[in-house]
Amino acid sequence: MAHNGFKVAVVGATGAVGNLMVKVLEEKAFPVSKLKLLASARSVGKTLPFHGREIPVEELVQNSFEGIQLALFSAGGAISRKFAPVAVQAGAVVIDNSSAFRMDPQVPLVVPEVNPHAALSHSGIIANPNCSTIQMVVALKPIYDAAGIRRIVVTTFQAVSGTGKRAVEELRSQVSAIMSGREAVRQIYPHQIAFNCFPHIGLFLDNGFCEEEMKMINETRKIFEDAQIRVCATTVRIPVICGHSESINIETDRKISPEETRELLKGAPGVRVIDDPSSAGYPVPLTAAGTDDTFVGRIRTDPSVENGLAMWVVADNIRKGAATNAVQIAEILLKSGRL
Ligand SMILES: NC(=O)c1ccc[n+]([C@@H]2O[C@H](COP(=O)([O-])OP(=O)(O)OC[C@H]3O[C@@H](n4cnc5c(N)ncnc54)[C@H](OP(=O)(O)O)[C@@H]3O)[C@@H](O)[C@H]2O)c1
Numbered sequence: 001m002a003h004n005g006f007k008v009a010v011v012g013a014t015g016a017v018g019n020l021m022v023k024v025l026e027e028k029a030f031p032v033s034k035l036k037l038l039a040s041a042r043s044v045g046k047t048l049p050f051h052g053r054e055i056p057v058e059e060l061v062q063n064s065f066e067g068i069q070l071a072l073f074s075a076g077g078a079i080s081r082k083f084a085p086v087a088v089q090a091g092a093v094v095i096d097n098s099s100a101f102r103m104d105p106q107v108p109l110v111v112p113e114v115n116p117h118a119a120l121s122h123s124g125i126i127a128n129p130n131c132s133t134i135q136m137v138v139a140l141k142p143i144y145d146a147a148g149i150r151r152i153v154v155t156t157f158q159a160v161s162g163t164g165k166r167a168v169e170e171l172r173s174q175v176s177a178i179m180s181g182r183e184a185v186r187q188i189y190p191h192q193i194a195f196n197c198f199p200h201i202g203l204f205l206d207n208g209f210c211e212e213e214m215k216m217i218n219e220t221r222k223i224f225e226d227a228q229i230r231v232c233a234t235t236v237r238i239p240v241i242c243g244h245s246e247s248i249n250i251e252t253d254r255k256i257s258p259e260e261t262r263e264l265l266k267g268a269p270g271v272r273v274i275d276d277p278s279s280a281g282y283p284v285p286l287t288a289a290g291t292d293d294t295f296v297g298r299i300r301t302d303p304s305v306e307n308g309l310a311m312w313v314v315a316d317n318i319r320k321g322a323a324t325n326a327v328q329i330a331e332i333l334l335k336s337g338r339l
Helices: 016-027 077-089 116-121 131-147 165-179 211-224 258-266 319-336
Strands: 006-011 032-039 047-050 053-059 070-073 093-096 125-127 149-158 230-237 244-252 271-273 294-301 308-315
Touching: 006 016, 006 077, 016 032, 016 047, 016 319, 032 047, 070 077, 070 319, 077 093, 093 319, 116 319, 131 149, 131 211, 131 244, 131 258, 131 271, 131 294, 131 308, 131 319, 149 211, 211 230, 258 271, 258 294, 258 308, 308 319
Parallel strands: 006 032, 006 070, 032 053, 070 093, 093 125, 149 230, 271 294
Antiparallel strands: 047 053, 149 244, 244 308, 294 308
């Protein structure tokens, strides 16, 4: 039955993720009767296009959520902690992109291809996982179901858009400064990012891991509902604008061949296999940029452990890693009448 539409708010609408949430709502023809775009006072006066109309950006304030039924948050953890409960109180379901609620046992952490059922047990807030975790679990879920996964070792190669729009500007301006013989100015990252890379995303913790690595470890266990799965992550920032890549090694319970893995993944939701190395056939960030799929290639036996597999996984970090995943969660709620 057609629905007249929901009153939807996007919090952080002017940011890298928020902007794309608005686009994905339009692309997926999500039923929206009223769209409220919220950001900081700095953005008042700006507009964003939606279905051919220019929608003004409003300042996020305490009563922004009156009448709102669905609120998509992507303005950072502090804003989510302060305003997500306000939105829920006003009657909205919140889908939150920040890390504020991801590990809260009361809050489902959902990747629609992996654990859609979890979305239905929400009590107001649903969390969108970290971008690097999302693409990894989408690629691994069919293997997890078919052969069991005991251990994952992952190294990421993450685009600067994962840090937001100011980081994209930092890479662009450092490249242009260096190419014209000027000094690169560093504001956001701990090192120059142009022509460089560093294994450091988020703060370092006492155990020697950085926050992004611990997010991948903890979120994977929560999404797979498997506290036993062993995960080790190294997260690296690279000078790419869009698209995260991951080198993943897994140890399965049952031996599974590269051929069987390719066949499994070819039929998996949201996954595309590009695996013909002899003709340089493997996914790269530019393959994934602008798409909603998770791409897998370089599938091969890892001979260093029993039942080992190695692979390369790439996705658009702003789309599947954030905006698309959030709108897909909203679609689950819509289909199940939980909105
Ligand atoms: N980028 C990714 O790949 C990615 C992936 C998954 C999750 N996330 C998460 O999504 C969130 C946003 O990331 P982003 O990359 O989109 O960041 P961004 O490009 O820096 O955008 C931040 C957004 O938050 C708004 N904002 C900042 N302070 C505010 C305030 N005091 N009141 C209201 N709005 C405020 C900004 O509005 P103004 O324009 O007015 O400043 C802007 O719309 C973060 O929690 C991030 O961890 C990002």
